[in-house]
Amino acid sequence: MASNPEFRRVVNYTDLEVLLECPLCLDRFDQPRLIPCGHSYCTKCLNELCAGSDTIICPQCRQHHDVPTTGVTLFPRNLSYQQLLDIRTEQLVSTRQCQVCNKKHAFSDCLHCHKAVCLDCKKLHRQELATVTSALLTDLEKSSDLCKDALNMEVTTFLMHCDTVKKQISTYAKELIDLIKQQEKELKNDLNKMITQQLDASKKVLTQFEKNKEEIDHFVRLSKQKIERNESILDEKYIEIQNTATKHLTTLQNVVTTLKTKRKDISFTPIHLRQDNLGELNLISPISSLDQHVSLLISIDDNNNNLQQLVPPSGIRQVGQWGNGPLEFWCPSGLTITRNNEHLIVVDSWNHRLQMLTIDGQYIRSTSGKKGRGFEELNNPRDVCINKSNQWIIVSDSGNHRLVVYDINNFQVERLIGEHDSQINLHYPFGICCDDDDLLYICDRGNNRIIVIRFNDGILIRQWGRKGIQHGEFDAPDFICCRQNILAVSDFNNHRIQVFTLNGEFLFTFGKLGSSDTGEFRYPRGIAIDDEGFFMVADWVNNRLQLFTPTGELSAIVSDKNSESLNDELALLKVEFDRPIGLTVSSQGVVFVTEWGRSHRIIIY
Structure with a gap:
């Protein structure tokens, strides 16, 4: 027994005890690992030593070593120390009885069945362990082939689904x-x-x-x-x-x-x-x-000469024609006057751009006219307004579901509002206006609501509305205008105008579906409020403008001279419109109207 080398490993442990202590924790090694300089430490001590750093400093030689990306467990195990640890463990349990044969002293714990075994039983268990391990490897090999087949089948199934x-x-x-x-x-x-x-x-x-x-x-x-x-x-x-x-x-x-x-x-x-x-x-x-x-x-x-010549009505003129050059438009939509009454900003919708004109209709500049979702691009913009300081132009970029802010001096994009903002979640924004507190009021057409956003930081302040026909409900709110704590909204598919306070409190409504001269609409669009509180509405399909008192009573109609049903007492002016859509009024009472039909122009009177 004394000549057995394996037995000597068990009993000759006393002089080696000092080697089994970790220099850091001064306790017996727990899973000792070698670092590149050759010194060994417990795995737990190495984790504490690096403390999340990508380098480690050896406490004994002070050398710096890189820590593997997946952690200190990639440092190699010190197998020699581990064997010494095993010797110490075997010595401590060597007085136990073998739990297999119950005849000899136990040599160690079997890693397979976790029983205390003698040397003879341990050899037998090793043979069993080799047999079990071989069987496991065989199962693993078969499972690997099955897994490969399953993966190939999964890919094949996916491709078949894609073909479908x-x-x-x-x-x-x-x-x-x-x-x-x-x-x-x-x-x-x-x-x-x-x-x-x-x-x-x-x-x-x-x-x-x-x-x-x-x-x-x-x-x-x-x-x-x-x-x-x-x-x-x-x-x-x-x-x-x-x-x-x-x-x-x-x-x-x-x-x-x-x-x-x-x-x-x-x-x-x-x-x-x-x-x-x-x-x-x-x-x-x-x-x-x-x-x-x-x-x-x-x-x-x-x-x-008693002939009656057909001439343009006095004081009425037009600006623009179809095209994509300066002073040319393709379905112009909303428009606004700068707060200093010097310039006119026009949304050239299907040319995907803005044009700046003088107040008397002379071309100044325009944006790029590129269609897309980029920072400098637009997609069917619909309306525009100017902020309180007259420094920024805000346009509703309807096709991109966002607002775009331009510098009024150079027509360069400053920032975007509402894009990828889950709180605001714009869906085809159309009409837009700005009050004296720099709050933006937007017709969120796709969501059938009005939302209020603070211009400075784009924070949602309030919202109201849903799809319906009751007060405060909408069916495609189209254009919007605010003045003197009054907010007017053209309710497109409900053929009416709804009037609110700036806080969203409903006041009254006027209009219904029809074409008579009794305040009826067929799809009202642009709306403006003059200094006296009168409402002017672009009656789109009826090709006319209608003027209403501050309480919503019909006051006058601007229509073509061939209208047979027009009451002469309401005929303010005879103008032939072709799908009027955008509308604004200057402080001097000059009216600007964009036409969406085949003329693609601005009417000024």
């Missing part, structure tokens, strides 16, 4: 394309019917004109023959020829006017964000009472 999604996308796209093509076909059929109707109306006028022309040509031919033959013609005869010629000119004037009055142009208005409706066709007048008029040459004395 691709087919769903293709099917949906095909259905959508078919739907759009069907709508295109129906719209073109409707267009052809409208064209036929308009051509029929024009042909009737042209037929009448041919009859009149034969009569006029006959009169002109006979009259010229008399004058060329130098026949003795009394002065009275010349006057008679002049009067007849004047009557024929009046007839020509009336024919042209009748043709342009009866014939209508056809416009197409796209409807965005709708899969079931591409847009609508509308009949609009081809005559603009502002920039076009019939001018037939008259060579007789003005004293005998």
Whole structure:
């Protein structure tokens, strides 16, 4: 027994006891580990020594060593010390009886069955441990293959699912394309019917004109023959020829006017964000009472000229046309006047930009006009306002669900408000205005509510509204205006105006669906309040502006001169609008109106 080397390891431990103490904790080693300099410490002591640092300093030699990224457990175990520790443990338990054979003294605890065993039983247990370990390795090898097969199956299943999604996308796209093509076909059929109707109306006028022309040509031919033959013609005869010629000119004037009055142009208005409706066709007048008029040459004395020329109404002018250059617009929307009354800021919606004009309509500058979600880009902006200090321009970037703040001096973007802000959560913001306390009031159209944001830091102050028809409820709130503690909102799909205090307290409402001259609307849009508290509303589909008293009573109407139902007592001014949308009034009472229809311009009167 004494000659057995393994037995000597058990009993010869006394002189080695000093080596089993950790230099840090002065206790027996607990899982000793070697650091690069060759010294050993307990695993727990090394953790405390590095204390979260990426380097460790050896307490014995003061050398610096890098700590592995996953911790001190990557330092190697000191197997020699561990064996010495095992010797000490075996010596302490060597007086125990073997729990397997119950004949010999126990040599150590078996790591497999955790029983105290003698040397012979330990050898047998090692053989069992080798057998179990081999079986485990065999199971691991099989499990590895099974895991590989399972992973491959998972990837295959995922790819099959992705193929199904691709087919769903293709099917949906095909259905959508078919739907759009069907709508295109129906719209073109409707267009052809409208064209036929308009051509029929024009042909009737042209037929009448041919009859009149034969009569006029006959009169002109006979009259010229008399004058060329130098026949003795009394002065009275010349006057008679002049009067007849004047009557024929009046007839020509009336024919042209009748043709342009009866014939209508056809416009197409796209409807965005709708899969079931591409847009609508509308009949609009081809005559603009502002920039076009019939001018037939008259060579007789003005004293005998009784023709009524069609000219633009006095004091009314237009700015802009369709395009993407300076003073050109594509569906201009909201507009505002700077607080010093020197400049006009216009939202050029489908050109994705702002334009700054002088108050009399001269171009100054514009933003980049790039469509996108970037810091300097816009996506279908809708309205604009100026803050209290007249330093910042705030625009509702509707397609990007945010507000964009520009420096008024250089048109550079200063900051964004509401983007990725879960508290505000804008959804297609439209109308916007700013009060004297620098609070922003926004029509959050997609959420059917009004929200109030502090301009300086973008903090949400209050909000109210939901979808509905009751007081304080909205169906697509569109434009908004505030003045003297009054807040007016155009409730688009409810065809009305709602009036609140700046704190959101409901005051009253006016308007309902219709086209009569009794204060009815068809989709009200832009709204303004003048210095006397009168409300001016852009009645979009009815192509007119309506003026209401501070209590919501209809006061006047601005409409085209061909309106047959307009009460003369309400006719403030005759102007032919083409989808008026944006609206603002200067402190001098000058009205600025943007048109969304085919004219793409600003009306000033």
